[in-house]
Amino acid sequence: MAFWSSTSAFTSKVPRKILFMFTLSLSVTYLFYSLMSCYNSLRFPLQENYVFQGRLVTEEATLVTLREKLYSSSQGIAHFTEAERTTPVFPLKAHAEAEERTADWIRTQAPPTKAAAEPSGAPERERPELSTTDSELRANCTLDYGVKKLPQAIIIGVKKGGTRALLEALRVHPDVRAVGNEPHFFDRNYEKGLDWYRDLMPSTLEGQITMEKTPSYFVTNHAPKRIHSMARDIKLIIVVRNPVTRAISDYTQTLSKRPEIPTFEVLAFKNRTLGLIDASWSALRIGIYALHLESWMQYFPLSQMHFVSGERLIVDPAGEMAKVQDFLGLKRIVTDKHFYFNKTKGFPCLKKPEDSSTPRCLGKSKGRTHPQIEPQVIQRLHKFYKPFNMMFYQMTGQNFEWELEVDRDSRSSQD
Numbered sequence: 001m002a003f004w005s006s007t008s009a010f011t012s013k014v015p016r017k018i019l020f021m022f023t024l025s026l027s028v029t030y031l032f033y034s035l036m037s038c039y040n041s042l043r044f045p046l047q048e049n050y051v052f053q054g055r056l057v058t059e060e061a062t063l064v065t066l067r068e069k070l071y072s073s074s075q076g077i078a079h080f081t082e083a084e085r086t087t088p089v090f091p092l093k094a095h096a097e098a099e100e101r102t103a104d105w106i107r108t109q110a111p112p113t114k115a116a117a118e119p120s121g122a123p124e125r126e127r128p129e130l131s132t133t134d135s136e137l138r139a140n141c142t143l144d145y146g147v148k149k150l151p152q153a154i155i156i157g158v159k160k161g162g163t164r165a166l167l168e169a170l171r172v173h174p175d176v177r178a179v180g181n182e183p184h185f186f187d188r189n190y191e192k193g194l195d196w197y198r199d200l201m202p203s204t205l206e207g208q209i210t211m212e213k214t215p216s217y218f219v220t221n222h223a224p225k226r227i228h229s230m231a232r233d234i235k236l237i238i239v240v241r242n243p244v245t246r247a248i249s250d251y252t253q254t255l256s257k258r259p260e261i262p263t264f265e266v267l268a269f270k271n272r273t274l275g276l277i278d279a280s281w282s283a284l285r286i287g288i289y290a291l292h293l294e295s296w297m298q299y300f301p302l303s304q305m306h307f308v309s310g311e312r313l314i315v316d317p318a319g320e321m322a323k324v325q326d327f328l329g330l331k332r333i334v335t336d337k338h339f340y341f342n343k344t345k346g347f348p349c350l351k352k353p354e355d356s357s358t359p360r361c362l363g364k365s366k367g368r369t370h371p372q373i374e375p376q377v378i379q380r381l382h383k384f385y386k387p388f389n390m391m392f393y394q395m396t397g398q399n400f401e402w403e404l405e406v407d408r409d410s411r412s413s414q415d
């Protein structure tokens, strides 16, 4: 009773107009916050309709453009055999056949792996590549303060480039928080939605950057458009490595899981006698960086991309880290003090990883011994990649000097 009498006394004292305005402003504020919270879920379905500069860009069209450029430039074709000149780089049928061959070894010769048997619901862990860093990280999980955000930077590639080493080094930085697994959101789990993706991320405090790495994004047709729809100002990091060594590393990884596969030399050629390279074999296709980069450049300016040299990441990790931290707008905190060269491992290792105070190298799956590949095959591959590498240097404005390695290789094979 006392309450009612006091409120009616209050309303009689306050003019009705003011009360009305007060109620109206409350409603508007409520409406505003409701809309804000819906924004993320609204944005997601709309992204499918994204049109770049007034036209729908298809990756196929952009690849064709680049392919035409490559084949019409006299420099480009100079290093191709006659057959290669007249054969498209990615004949779809050949590609499907090569992938089918791979699937066949898996189906007919090897028992189904645990990974293949598992439902694809969970994000892909780097299962075969899992280093101690990952598993121990999970065991040492600390309380997660802050809020989960979509990544502001992604290491999008390339497979076997040195992406794990880079991510682990970045995680040492107090302003970087990264998911340890490879979420494979933009290639395999996209239908799960942005909320699912966000939920995978670690929580961040104000000023911290959320990151992830999935090296297959770089060669996924839909990835540039999808990532652009999520965040057009995102920063993209690509670790590149001599495509020939990268291919051998990729093959070594497959071989470690499927020892029965044909030799590298067999897989690399469509026709060995003609010297015709099988560019549809994924181990070789991934290394045609210029073609893949073309797709990304339809959506992102170069200023939003940073290219890390996989080779320099091994010989000068601190130098590469300085550039990465600058690109991410971070203080240069990860420096040479954080690395030491481990002779047994043959690679730089971290003195103090993110989750531990004890030094740690990456796991056994990083830095595998590569099989010996016939020198003529390596030479042929260098020749195959040269025009693509040249175009890649031109596009990025960076010379990765992979051709110097060829000179060194050919000198040592003459010795």
Ligand SMILES: Nc1ncnc2c1ncn2[C@@H]1O[C@H](COP(=O)(O)OS(=O)(=O)O)[C@@H](OP(=O)(O)O)[C@H]1O
Pocket (backbone or CB within 6 Å): 126, 129, 158, 159, 160, 161, 162, 163, 164, 165, 215, 248, 249, 250, 252, 310, 313, 314, 347, 348, 349, 362, 365, 366, 367, 368
């Ligand atoms: N510090 C350090 N320790 C170990 N390995 C290092 C390091 N820095 C770069 N690398 C090179 O990283 C290669 C593996 O690349 P990724 O991590 O991108 O592989 S994956 O795509 O995630 O499977 C791996 O390739 P391989 O040597 O062929 O195994 C290494 O050469």
